[in-house]
Amino acid sequence: MVQCEPVHSFTYDALPGRVVFGSGVARTGLAAEVERLGASKVLLIASERDTERVRALTAPFADRIAAVFTAVREHVPVATAEAAREAAVGTDAVLCVGGGSTVGAAKAVALTTRLPILAVPTTYAGSEVTPVWGLSEDGVKTTGTDPVVLPRTVVYDPELTASLPPGLARASALNAMAHCVEAFWAPRRNPVSSVVAEEGVRALAAGLREDDPEQLLLGAYLAGSAFAVAGSGLHHKLAHVLGGLGLPHARSHATLLPHVLAFNAPGSPDATARIARALGCDDAVAGLRAVVAAAGMPTGLAELGLRADQLDEVAERTERVVPADNPVPVGGGAMRQLVQRAWEGER
Structure with missing residues (x-):
C-alpha cells in the first residue's frame, strides 16, 4: 500500500x-x-x-x-x-x-x-x-x-x-521546467500546485525526449499554472537579478536549474523525490543535469557572459530577496557558494 x-x-x-x-x-x-x-x-x-x-x-x-x-x-x-x-x-x-x-x-x-x-x-x-x-x-x-x-x-x-529553432525551443522548455521545480518550494506552494508541477515536469521531459511540441506546450501551460499559484522562490529571484544584468532569460533559467535543485535538495526531500519520479529516474539532480546536457544548454553562467567580478553583487542582491522559508538557508556565504558553482559549471 x-x-x-x-x-x-x-x-x-x-x-x-x-x-x-x-x-x-x-x-x-x-x-x-x-x-x-x-x-x-x-x-x-x-x-x-x-x-x-x-x-x-x-x-x-x-x-x-x-x-x-x-x-x-x-x-x-x-x-x-x-x-x-x-x-x-x-x-x-x-x-x-x-x-x-x-x-x-x-x-x-x-x-x-x-x-x-x-x-x-x-x-x-x-x-x-x-x-x-x-x-x-x-x-x-x-x-x-x-x-x-x-x-x-x-x-x-x-x-x-513547432517552428521554433531547436535551441530556442529547448531553452524555452527548460525555462518552463524551472517553473515546475520552483513551485515545489515556493512560498505559496500547496498540494494542488505540487500535483500540477509534477505533471508539468513529466510532460516537459517527454516533450524534450520526443521533440513533441504538443507535450511541451501542455507542460508549459501546467508549469506556468503551478508557478502562478505557488509564487517565486530562490531560482527566480536569482534569475531576475541576472536578467537585470542583461543575461538571456531562458538560457539563464536552463543553466541555473540543476545548480539550484542541488542546493535545495537536502532540505526538500519530498520535492526531489517527486521530480525524480516525473523525470523517470532515481536521482532528481542527476536526472535534471542529464536533461539540460541533452538539450545542449550551457552548464555555467560564465558561458552566458556573467563576469567573475559580478558574482558578489549577484549573490548579495539575491540573498536579500530569497523567501525566508527556502528549504536551505542562504546566509553565511551559502548564496555566494551557489552563485560560484553556477558560474563555474563543469569547470
Whole structure:
C-alpha cells in the first residue's frame, strides 16, 4: 500500500482565465476569441520577426486592429513599456502573439491601462498564465504581482511552437521546467500546485525526449499554472537579478536549474523525490543535469557572459530577496557558494 503524505492546511487561489488548446486553433478560432472579448479596437503586440505569421492569423479580423507595437525587448525595459502604453491609447484590448517578451510588453500595458489581454504564446515561457509582471531599468529587474495583468484568454496552438529553432525551443522548455521545480518550494506552494508541477515536469521531459511540441506546450501551460499559484522562490529571484544584468532569460533559467535543485535538495526531500519520479529516474539532480546536457544548454553562467567580478553583487542582491522559508538557508556565504558553482559549471 502506498503511503500518502499528510495533508496540512493550505490556501489555493484558483486564477481566472479561459484556455483554448489545440493544433490549429490560432488559425481557426482566434477571431472568435476576439469577438468573445467584445474588442473592436485592438492593440496588436508582436515581434517584427513574426510579421508574416501574425498577419495571416489576424487577417480575419484585420479591421479590428487599431494599432500595432513591434518594439518588444527581453526583460521589458521601462522605455519599451512606456512606448507600448502610448500605442495603446484609444484601444480596448491587447492581443499579444509571441514569446515571454511579447507577453511581458502586453502585461506592462495592462498594468496601467487595465485593458484585457488575449495571449497567443509561440514559446514555452508560461508568462501567459501568471499575474506576474516585470520591468527592467539601469541593470535592475523589478517584478510584481497584479491580477489585472493576467491574460483573460490564452490560445495555445502547437503549430506555432513547432517552428521554433531547436535551441530556442529547448531553452524555452527548460525555462518552463524551472517553473515546475520552483513551485515545489515556493512560498505559496500547496498540494494542488505540487500535483500540477509534477505533471508539468513529466510532460516537459517527454516533450524534450520526443521533440513533441504538443507535450511541451501542455507542460508549459501546467508549469506556468503551478508557478502562478505557488509564487517565486530562490531560482527566480536569482534569475531576475541576472536578467537585470542583461543575461538571456531562458538560457539563464536552463543553466541555473540543476545548480539550484542541488542546493535545495537536502532540505526538500519530498520535492526531489517527486521530480525524480516525473523525470523517470532515481536521482532528481542527476536526472535534471542529464536533461539540460541533452538539450545542449550551457552548464555555467560564465558561458552566458556573467563576469567573475559580478558574482558578489549577484549573490548579495539575491540573498536579500530569497523567501525566508527556502528549504536551505542562504546566509553565511551559502548564496555566494551557489552563485560560484553556477558560474563555474563543469569547470
